[in-house]
Amino acid sequence: MxxxxxxxxxxxxxxxxxxxxxxxxxxxxxxxxxxxRLLPCHCDQCLDDVLAMxxxxxxxxxxATDEGQVYVQVEYxxxxxxxxVLRELTQAALRVSxxxxxxxxxxxxxxxxxxxxxxxxxxxx
Ligand SMILES: [Zn+2]
Numbered sequence: 004m005x006x007x008x009x010x011x012x013x014x015x016x017x018x019x020x021x022x023x024x025x026x027x028x029x030x031x032x033x034x035x036x037x038x039x040r041l042l043p044c045h046c047d048q049c050l051d052d053v054l055a056m057x058x059x060x061x062x063x064x065x066x067a068t069d070e071g072q073v074y075v076q077v078e079y080x081x082x083x084x085x086x087x088v089l090r091e092l093t094q095a096a097l098r099v100s101x102x103x104x105x106x107x108x109x110x111x112x113x114x115x116x117x118x119x120x121x122x123x124x125x126x127x128x
Contacts, residue, residue: 021066023065024066025064029061029088029091030054032092033053038096042100043100053096054092056098056099057088057095058091061087061088064084
């Protein structure tokens with residue numbers, strides 16, 4: 004079953020003149036098992052939720068990609084950026100795990116009303 008490999012390779016062929024390094028880094032770090040452990044669900048929707056939520060709190064860092072991924076890889080090494088991304092990904096993962104985009108799967112789950120929960124605002128200290 005190599006279907007997903009073909010998909011990934013096809014995506015790699017897309018040429019993008021500039022890339023948001025924060026997004027690239029966040030996507031990579033989102034695969035970290037430690038982060039995924041925070042999430043009850045690993046479907047694309049929940050992972051995209053975490054990614055979007057984290058990126059909304061992070062400044063984009065665009066870079067030209069003449070040298071391909073090499074230039075971007077150098078930026079990965081910046082510990083400051085890594086820790087910022089990790090912090091936002093962790094917070095986003097915790098929020099998504101509390102309020103998943105879709106109802107929980109599996110039998111025996113009682114449906115709670117997600118709309119009645121206050122989600123935005125109110126920063127915790
Ligand atoms: Zn999900």
